[in-house]
Amino acid sequence: MTIRFDDQVVVITGAAHGLGRSHALEFARRGARVVVNDLGGARDGVGESSEAAAAVVAEIEAAGGQAMANGASVADRDAVAGMVTQVIERWGRIDVLINNAGILRDKTFSKMSMEDFDTVVAVHQTGTANCTHAVWPHMCEQQFGRIVMTSSASGIYGNFGQSNYGAAKMGVVGLMNTLAQEGSKYNIRVNTLAPVATTRMTEELFPPNVKELLKPELVTPAVIFMSGADAPTRQVISAGGGAFARVVVQETPGAWLPNHECDAEHLAAAWDQISGTDGALELQGAGEQTMKFLQMAATNLGIDLS
16 A cells, blocks of 8 residues: 555654655655755754755755745754744644754763763754654644654664764653653654664765665655554664664563562572573563562562452
8 A cells, every 4th residue: 555645744854964855855755745844054063054955845846746944943942833833824734743853973972071962962852852742732633643753773772972862862762652652542653763874964984885775765665654644653663775674672571589689699690580581571661560570579479469
């Protein structure tokens, strides 16, 4: 079945270049009215310009689509609110939000200023929250919404010199986990992309002969899938070079220590059992972990919780 977005409005942050531009063009090709949001700053977030966003809008319109540019910084809550108001006044609804905007200020943690740490978190994590919070009431009212966060392997797995970026990128996964639960009764589905692509942010990392293999266009199908009417929710999809995978967080069965042995030494002695992954489960919420530990304690102590 073809995934279409006719009569839907899609807001994409950081949409003037790279992944965001690729997403914008593909949504427009599939019938969406697209908001091309981009501050137009450099890779480190300094400066601003409307030219690149306007060029993407022109490209969409030249192909027969509908689009509008917006230069709000996602880190500016009032500017984001103004963007959402502008979109609602023009098109009356917002169906999909793609949180894609980002900057880099890489340094080892010992050499990084806390200003650079805060600035990166403000764009990636707080900026994602700002945009999501602004569209949320409209999606609740219309009983439909699709939201995609953008994470990174740097957050999920770690990457040298990116403590600020990694912290923010794992933070949006936590935001997704809760919003997927809170949005379920409103038919709001929330997912996360972990992309690998050659963009302004990553072009220095890859030699020229692999850039064509990691084009942004080869990531965008995951975003389209996570935004469709039949999209899943609370999923992290990694994508790059035309390959796609699901990222899963699991918890081991663990071990229970009786009160007289509940100390660090006995924990260390039981570490092989605690860390063993056989029987690990993908928990769906914090409450499941609470009940797991309650049940383990009650079972070992002979207490009936029913």
